Amino acid sequence: xxxxxxxxxxxxxxxxxxxxxxxxxxxxxxxxxGADMTAPGMLVGRILRSPHAHAxxxxxxxxxxxxxxxxKAIVINADLANPEDExxxxxxxxxxxxEKVLYDGHAVAAVAAVDKATAKxxxxxxxxxxxxxxxxxxxxxxxxxxxxxxxxxxxxxxxxAGSSQNVTSHFEFGHGDLDAGFAKADKIIERSFKTAATxxxxxxxxxxxxxxxSDGRGELWCCTQGQYNVRTICSEVCGIxxxxxxxxxxxxxxxxxxxxxxxxEPVALALSRKSGKPVxxxxxxxxxxxxxxxxxxxxxxxxxxxxxxxxxxxxxxKLRYQGGAFPCGTVEFxxxxxxxxxxxxAVQTLGWNVMTNRPKxxxxxxxxxxxxxxAVESVVDELCQELGLDPLETRLKNAARKGxxxxxxxxxxxxxxxxxxxxAKAHPHYTAPLGENQGRGLSCGxxxxxxxxxxxxxxxxxxxxxxxVEGNPDIGGSRASISMMAAEELGIPYEKxxxxxxxxxxxxxxxxxxxxxxxxxxxxxTIKAARAAIDNMCERVANIWGIDRDAxxxxxxxxxxxxxxxxxxxxxxxAEIAAVxxxxxxxxxxxxxxNADGAGVSFGVxxxxxxxxxxxxxxxxxxxxxxQDAGRAVHPDYVEGQMQGGSVQGIGWALNEExxxxxxxxxxxxxxxxxxxxxxxxxxxxxxxxxxxxxPGHPYGVRGVGETSIVPPLAAIANAVSRAAGVRMTExxxxxxxxxxxxxxxx
Amino acid sequence: xxxxxxxxxxxxxxxxxxxAPDETLxxxxxxxxxxxxxxxxxxxxxxxxxSVMLNGRLVCSCLVLAGETEGAEVETIEGMANGDDLHTxxxxxxxxxxxxxxxxxxxxxxxxxxxLEKNPDPTDTEIRYWLAGNLCRCxxxxxxxxxxxAAAAEMRSV
Numbered sequence: 001x002x003x004x005x006x007x008x009x010x011x012x013x014x015x016x017x018x019x020x021x022x023x024x025x026x027x028x029x030x031x032x033x034g035a036d037m038t039a040p041g042m043l044v045g046r047i048l049r050s051p052h053a054h055a056x057x058x059x060x061x062x063x064x065x066x067x068x069x070x071x072k073a074i075v076i077n078a079d080l081a082n083p084e085d086e087x088x089x090x091x092x093x094x095x096x097x098x099e100k101v102l103y104d105g106h107a108v109a110a111v112a113a114v115d116k117a118t119a120k121x122x123x124x125x126x127x128x129x130x131x132x133x134x135x136x137x138x139x140x141x142x143x144x145x146x147x148x149x150x151x152x153x154x155x156x157x158x159x160x161a162g163s164s165q166n167v168t169s170h171f172e173f174g175h176g177d178l179d180a181g182f183a184k185a186d187k188i189i190e191r192s193f194k195t196a197a198t199x200x201x202x203x204x205x206x207x208x209x210x211x212x213x214s215d216g217r218g219e220l221w222c223c224t225q226g227q228y229n230v231r232t233i234c235s236e237v238c239g240i241x242x243x244x245x246x247x248x249x250x251x252x253x254x255x256x257x258x259x260x261x262x263x264x265e266p267v268a269l270a271l272s273r274k275s276g277k278p279v280x281x282x283x284x285x286x287x288x289x290x291x292x293x294x295x296x297x298x299x300x301x302x303x304x305x306x307x308x309x310x311x312x313x314x315x316x317x318k319l320r321y322q323g324g325a326f327p328c329g330t331v332e333f334x335x336x337x338x339x340x341x342x343x344x345x346a347v348q349t350l351g352w353n354v355m356t357n358r359p360k361x362x363x364x365x366x367x368x369x370x371x372x373x374x375a376v377e378s379v380v381d382e383l384c385q386e387l388g389l390d391p392l393e394t395r396l397k398n399a400a401r402k403g404x405x406x407x408x409x410x411x412x413x414x415x416x417x418x419x420x421x422x423x424a425k426a427h428p429h430y431t432a433p434l435g436e437n438q439g440r441g442l443s444c445g446x447x448x449x450x451x452x453x454x455x456x457x458x459x460x461x462x463x464x465x466x467x468x469v470e471g472n473p474d475i476g477g478s479r480a481s482i483s484m485m486a487a488e489e490l491g492i493p494y495e496k497x498x499x500x501x502x503x504x505x506x507x508x509x510x511x512x513x514x515x516x517x518x519x520x521x522x523x524x525x526t527i528k529a530a531r532a533a534i535d536n537m538c539e540r541v542a543n544i545w546g547i548d549r550d551a552x553x554x555x556x557x558x559x560x561x562x563x564x565x566x567x568x569x570x571x572x573x574x575a576e577i578a579a580v581x582x583x584x585x586x587x588x589x590x591x592x593x594x595n596a597d598g599a600g601v602s603f604g605v606x607x608x609x610x611x612x613x614x615x616x617x618x619x620x621x622x623x624x625x626x627x628q629d630a631g632r633a634v635h636p637d638y639v640e641g642q643m644q645g646g647s648v649q650g651i652g653w654a655l656n657e658e659x660x661x662x663x664x665x666x667x668x669x670x671x672x673x674x675x676x677x678x679x680x681x682x683x684x685x686x687x688x689x690x691x692x693x694x695x696p697g698h699p700y701g702v703r704g705v706g707e708t709s710i711v712p713p714l715a716a717i718a719n720a721v722s723r724a725a726g727v728r729m730t731e732x733x734x735x736x737x738x739x740x741x742x743x744x745x746x747x
Numbered sequence: 748x749x750x751x752x753x754x755x756x757x758x759x760x761x762x763x764x765x766x767a768p769d770e771t772l773x774x775x776x777x778x779x780x781x782x783x784x785x786x787x788x789x790x791x792x793x794x795x796x797x798s799v800m801l802n803g804r805l806v807c808s809c810l811v812l813a814g815e816t817e818g819a820e821v822e823t824i825e826g827m828a829n830g831d832d833l834h835t836x837x838x839x840x841x842x843x844x845x846x847x848x849x850x851x852x853x854x855x856x857x858x859x860x861x862x863l864e865k866n867p868d869p870t871d872t873e874i875r876y877w878l879a880g881n882l883c884r885c886x887x888x889x890x891x892x893x894x895x896x897a898a899a900a901e902m903r904s905v
Contacts, residue, residue: 017844019841019842020841020844022849023840023841023846024833024837024841025849026846026849026852027833027837027838027840027841027846027849027852027853027856028784028824028825028827028828028833028837029782029783029784029785029823029824029825029853030784031849032783033783033786033850035777035783035786035787036777036783117748117767117769200884201884202848202850202884203786203788203794203796203848203850203851203882203883203884204786204788204848204850205787205788251848251849251850252848253786253788253848253849253850253851254847254848254850254884254885255848256884282787284790285788285789285790285791285793285794475847475848475885476847476848476885477844477847637843637844637890638844638847640844640890641844641847641885641886641887641890644886644887644889644890645847645884645885645886645887646887647887648886648887648888649884671789671791671793672788672789672791672793672794672882673791673793677882677884678887678888679878679879679880679881679882679888680874680875680876680878680879680881680883680888680891680892681872681875681876681878681879682879683875683887683888683889685871685889685892686887686889
């Protein structure tokens with residue numbers, strides 16, 4: 001779909017900083033999140049979890065718990081259905097363990113009781129007999145041929161012969177002659193890197209309220225990034241027909257990818273079916289850390305060759321990602337993103353997906369990309385240091401641009417990397433002076449972005465206002481941006497439009513709120529739905545005026561006679577058309593259904609100044625600036641918000657956050673005190689510069705902006721710290737003890 | 748366990764409730780009184796999403812036993828606006844886009860109001876340290892700090 005001819009027009013609504021429609025509910029405490037819903041007669045659900053990293057379940061005795069007064073239902077894996085597809089079977093076996101518990105915190109059984117205290121007591125009465133098995137939590141250890149096997153028989157045909165069964169898949173791709181490329185290099189650097197698993201860290205724990213009758217009809221309220229996806233999973237895992245399960249998404253208290261799957265919803269439905277009553281199930285923070293989310297941890301080797309004047313001649317990355325106790329495909333994203341910012345003659349990426357005794361990995365903002373790009377951008381920075389080159393100029397010299405054959409296959413269309421780098425170069429931050437123990441780092445970042453399945457209905461109300469119905473939970477202000485696009489296209493004030501996010505029975509299927517897709521794809525469908533409504537209104541007006549449909553055009557929110565008929569009738573506004581709809585054919589609506597492509601990739605560049613404390617190894621972020629191509633910033637406040645929020649998650653990843661496992665394979669820091677996400681006092685202002693290089697795939701040029709911002713901080717900070725400390729830091733997080741040790745070994 | 752009968756004042760209105768001795772003020776607000784504006788993000792006092800005022804002092808309501816609130820004055824996010832007249836902080840948070848998902852917002856607003864009552868003209872650093880006990884995972888805090896400054900300036904000028 002080409003960018004509209006009128007893309008350079010003056011927008012009336014797009015680009016304004018309007019008030020979000022859900023603002024008052026969210027500042028007054030009225031907004032209803034997952035745990036805020038109740039139902040008459042509801043029970044409280046709780047889940048029993050494994051204390052072992054890896055163990056065979058010999059037996060589960062629930063008799064004593066069942067006998068406890070107030071206990072209404074207990075479910076185990078056998079109470080769930082048997083989906084044929086492995087994808088759903090894995091989610092089922094993650095929701096409730098089947099034959100083995102595969103990680104510390106893996107759910108084993110669940111109870112529904114009249115209150116929280118009774119449910120907790122019941123959990124203590126369930127007797128589970130375990131046969132403890134050897135475990136492995138490190139990715140490199142898990143790949144060794146003699147490593148404990150997490151699950152037998154899960155490797156696909158791509159897994160290399162002779163490696164551990166924990167290696168579930170392998171692939172390689174690239175182009176050009178690597179050997180010839182490295183032979184042309186004046187300097188080659190090869191380094192190994194590690195990144196810790198980090199959690200999405202949404203402040204709202206998973207929560208749901210389920211009601212399922214023995215007739216298979218169900219109602220489910222939950223915090224999710226995709227109610228349709230929840231419906232699909234729960235239908236499969238609980239054996240219910242999709243049409244019989246209505247899923248309503250609550251307001252969502254953060255997701256960042258971590259709420260794109262199910263952990264508790266099938267369990268709550270099973271408890272409700274068995275007890276015959278509504279069941280509310282809310283995770284504790286400890287459960288969130290032990291049994292949901294995190295992203296992969298990684299071990300990576302990167303080798304890059306460069307000429308003395310800064311041209312990259314060849315590049316190779318070997319990426320090993322562990323995604324917890326089930327097969328995952330995240331390393332593909334990392335490998336495809338690793339060198340996306342560069343125009344390379346010879347490039348190769350190899351990836352291995354690996355299982356360990358850790359929680360099942362869930363998507364986390366640009367899944368797989370930050371750790372790969374951290375490794376690549378660290379080596380590029382070190383090459384610049386070694387060759388005495390300016391790191392920004394060097395990136396410009398090698399930057400991917402329109403027509404570049406990307407490292408992962410496609411040839412790039414209009415992309416914003418060069419403009420973004422130029423903006424960083426021109427910004428005063430890049431040349432500001434630095435003091436002692438201070439360093440400046442920079443990194444490029446990239447994300448593919450996604451379009452996907454989308455439905456929108458747009459209703460012209462009798463009073464001339466407009467209702468938009470869409471199916472993607474609003475995580476960061478999307479109701480505002482969707483209303484803005486409807487208002488822009490219809491030519492009416494933003495305040496006349498109300499966008500609601502509906503349940504699974506009220507609108508066709510929508511993909512999850514992920515892949516930075518909502519403003520792009522739901523926006524696109526909204527614009528198309530508005531155009532369908534406009535077409536319908538113009539036709540009605542043509543009939544009223546007795547002229548051809550082609551002789552009516554839509555301008556500034558009204559139908560008017562066009563061409564030879566211009567001026568023959570006064571314009572008829574949307575409200576005037578709506579008021580007489582009952583006389584011109586009945587209600588007026590537009591809708592659009594699409595599996596959208598053309599999302600348009602996104603690039604960003606981050607600049608970061610840090611100061612390291614030689615006595616403690618602590619790092620302070622002094623200044624941070626984000627440059628990112630938004631295509632078209634529909635609501636600049638919320639575009640900046642995405643840029644800032646992703647950056648700070650990346651700062652946490654670079655400096656503080658990590659899953660820490662003991663020798664016993666148990667998670668040692670399952671709480672916000674010990675898993676430390678950045679707090680306000682850790683941070684400087686996050687400055688933002690929005691670039692707008694229109695995406696040809698969207699009528700207004702919109703690109704997704706949500707994910708790219710978490711990609712550059714890892715390397716931007718590691719590069720700044722490495723320059724400030726005079727020692728290359730290759731493992732994240734760069735916690736104070738790690739940096740202090742590196743600085744003392746440097747001497 | 749025998750339950751306790753407690754009389755308090757919540758947002759200026761008399762409130763009585765029955766609670767178990769091990770229930771927290773947050774449990775009572777959310778589960779017994781229908782005041783779900785305070786959120787449970789952690790249950791251990793680390794995230795600040797359940798922040799309320801107890802006898803004029805900012806507390807994490809997940810760390811207060813409900814049984815200890817006999818005769819106390821509790822103020823929650825639900826009492827922050829005066830009818831349909833938003834508190835300046837609430838209005839400015841919307842105007843300055845200081846929230847994304849909004850789950851931390853009630854706690855941050857309650858905490859920010861407590862700060863401005865003590866210190867009407869705080870520096871950015873003072874705001875950042877005061878709000879260090881309120882986690883926000885969406886915004887990176889930048890727009891929150893700017894909104895508190897803007898609200899403080901507006902409140903000083905009236």
